[in-house]
Amino acid sequence: MEKRICVIGGGRWGKNHIKTLSGMGCLAAIVESNAERLNNFLTQYPSAKGFTDIDEAIAERYDGYTVAVPAELHFDIGEKLLKKGLNVLMEKPMTMTAQESEQLVKIAKDNNARLMVGHVLLFHPAIRKIKELIGCKKIGKLYYIYSNRLNLGTVRTEESVFASFAPHDISVLDYLTDSHATQIEAKGECFLQKNVCDCTVTQLEYPDNVHGHIFVSWLHPFKQQLLVVVGSEGMISFDDATTEKEIHFYNKKIEFQNGIPAKVEQPDEIIAYEKKMPLEEELHYFVSHTDSEIEINSGKAGLEVVRILEQVQKLINK
Structure with a gap:
């Protein structure tokens, strides 16, 4: 059965919802x-109906x-x-x-509504592929993950970087860890505005001694959206800001030989994955x-993401 979807908000990101859902035949x-x-x-x-009043759109009870x-x-x-039982x-x-x-999670449950x-x-196919590689032990035991999201701008005045x-x-x-952080440390620096951090570094600890860090800045000379995953048998990198958007597997590790750490290296690989549009995959x-x-x-x-946002905000505002 064809689903009927209503988009609330036609701004910078909402217009992408509208275009994508129209292409899917669901708008x-x-x-x-x-x-x-x-x-x-x-x-x-x-073919779409238009409303300036959200209550009128709710009364239509779209899928x-x-x-x-x-x-x-x-x-x-x-x-x-959600109180109307709508998805x-x-x-x-x-x-x-x-x-x-x-509260929204509870309201959704109480009213048998789907909340996403x-x-x-x-839904980025590269991230899905990296999860698959972690799951099949391509890199052995997962040690740590770090994520850099850097650019010059867009600077906000009402919230930190x-x-x-x-949140991404x-x-x-x-x-990727199938878990939530159990310990968090964070530090931020304000240069352009008082009490609005322009760059932050956050350390996160996950179960089974898996660690992560997130470095974000809007005061940076070039754009980078780099994810690095390190394990006992290999390492992975993916930079979504590059034109190629390649997943690199580095067949590298450290082994102890007679108690001495030694570097072991084999040829690297570029991991193939199917290139799809993340927003379209998400809306599907x-x-x-x-x-x-x-x-x-x-x-x-x-x-859980909002909980971490709150915790980090308290730490960087100290």
Whole structure:
């Protein structure tokens, strides 16, 4: 059965939802408070219905609603939809506080509604492939993961670079480790504005002595979105900011020979993977799970990301 999806918010990211869902044949409606912008969308997507009032869109009871509005509006809109038993894909971060996120998870459960959070990198085919490589022990025992998300801009005035950039990285580390951080240390530096960190370094400890770190900065000379995974039998790197977007496997490790650590190296590999659009994969998943359990990017997973965001914010504000 063809699903009917309503997009709430037609801004920078919402317009991508609209375009992608239209291409999938699932775009049923658009909610946008800016009437001029809404009319432009309806001209471009004439089969969709348009609303400036969210309550009118809720009354239509579409199969699912994607919410791509400013984060401070997420809780109120999510609560309104979920209390009606409607399925929701909420863009990241899920809400502004862990308490709000926890409430949405409970409301969804109480009303038998599906709640998913838009951590789109979990649907990046390269990230999915790296998880597969970790799972099949290509790198042996997982030791540590680090993620760099660096660029010059976009500088925010209302939130730190960690809150702006790092939700992606937190969700990826949780996904690749199949767990949540048990200990966190973080430090941030403010250069451009008082009390708004421009760069942060966060250390995370996961079960089974797996470690991670996240380095984010919007005050950096070049763009980098680098993920490195290190294990007992090999290492992986992937930089999503490069044109090639290649997954590199480094057949390198350290072995002790007569008590002396020695480097062991074999030829490196480029790991092939199927190139697909992460947002399209994410929306396909949401549409296909409006009648079944959300296992990737569930509301509970989104809640854990918000919890870490809160903890780190307290640490860097000390």
